[in-house]
Amino acid sequence: MSLSITEYPKTTINGHVSKWSAVQHPISFKLQRKDQQATMKYKPSGLTVRLKTVGNVPAVVTAGQTVKYIAASGYVYTWTIVSITGNTIVTDGTEAGTIYGGSVIYPDAYENYYVKSEVLAVDDSNTWVTVGYIDSKPDVNGAVTVTVSKWLKTRAVNYYKNNFAYNAINRAMSGEGGRFSIRFYEEYNGVAQASYLYSTVFYWANTTKQVLDNYGYNMADYVPTLDDTRESRAKFLTAFDKPTYWPGYPFSLSFIYSDNLKNFTITREEERFNKNGTSLSTLSSGLNMSQRFSVNRLMLAGSYANTVDTLQVWLNSGAAAEINTVENSSPVTGGVYSNGSIFSPVQPVEAAPRTYFLYP
């Protein structure tokens, strides 16, 4: 028995992956149920369709039951099992031709099949916690869509307040974005299975997208990537084309401190201009990399001279590959459950920090 993830909530921008989604919209994974791998489907002359499986057909599968063959192309054939010998299924199918690979589903042998998805997110103490479960039944061909955003929104619901203290160059804001991952378990014949399929780490931002926006629900337009050929660099998270900073009042710009930047030093760059557009000064300041993998607030340097009329601000990455921080921590896979229950929340342990290296 196995599942495979056939579609992830990600996209690419100029060849770089964006795993960031707007949490106010559906964040969905698509999975395919695969009860057993198939070697081939073939039809000897004058006989009905046969299926060859990888390994013997499970004993719970018997003649008279339905078998579905999912070809590698995604096309689904449905037949009745006539007989089974080892790894060969004789069906009542009449479709000619040989197809290699694919998988099979035994809907009658595995009753009440559904996928239980455990949604994990990082809490305020940077610990992975379970935020909810979703039960999903597959369609007649074993395809399952799991939409997880409703549980991720619970991470945002208490955090609409402006809690930034305006005392750091950049800070990750809990409730404005963060990491999540999913564990997919199968349950059938009333029994929850121990093993699970892990999604790896994805990201959410407490934002919305609008009709005709590029990249649909994905925040790719706002995700910084290490790509010098990218025409439109990542946008800051603001609705203003040119925000206004009032000296003496708290101000910040929000941005996605994306996983794509994780191994590089990031700096805030400022260039100040007078009324005539003449450049007056520049400033480069390093960001706090411990705040990565989340939506950040970015402060300006402030204390500008009276001659400064506008300024430009942007983020740069270090030119060299400076490995200077921990990896993108994720829940432990293959977790052990203390009470034997599949669905008791697991307290994953973050991987130990790596040693810092700086290369000249």
Added chain:
Amino acid sequence: MRVTEKKTIKIGQTCAPNPVYVSWKSTKGREYWLFHTVQTEGLITEAAGDFEPYIDNLSTARGQIEDLSILAQPQLTLYALVDNEDLSGFKTILYSVNIEILQNPTTWEQDGPVWKAYRILPGSYKIVNTDEVRSEIELTLNDPYIFNLSR
């Protein structure tokens, strides 16, 4: 290598009278605006029930009808003359689910900012006439209601 857009930030003027500094959560991120010069404070009240006590002695009775409570909803109306280039960001306050006003504008840097949450009064807003370069926007916020006495 540059990894974000180059965002132009305008430096605003802060010498206007009666400043009210507002921050709100838009559909993208956190936004800010300094309202100034004039605001209108208002108050909406609504009866929350009344009763007529039995009068024992008409000669000593003080009245006939007593209120159970009065709901009191303060409001603050803000005004702004907004350049067209700021409208795309400014108008997001009109549908924001979190609007906060800075309560300690002169001490926030020492004490940390203190924000009070307000709620936008939904309504119909004219944003801009497309042949104008600036728009006058008036918006009303509901303060937290007043905790009043009740019987």
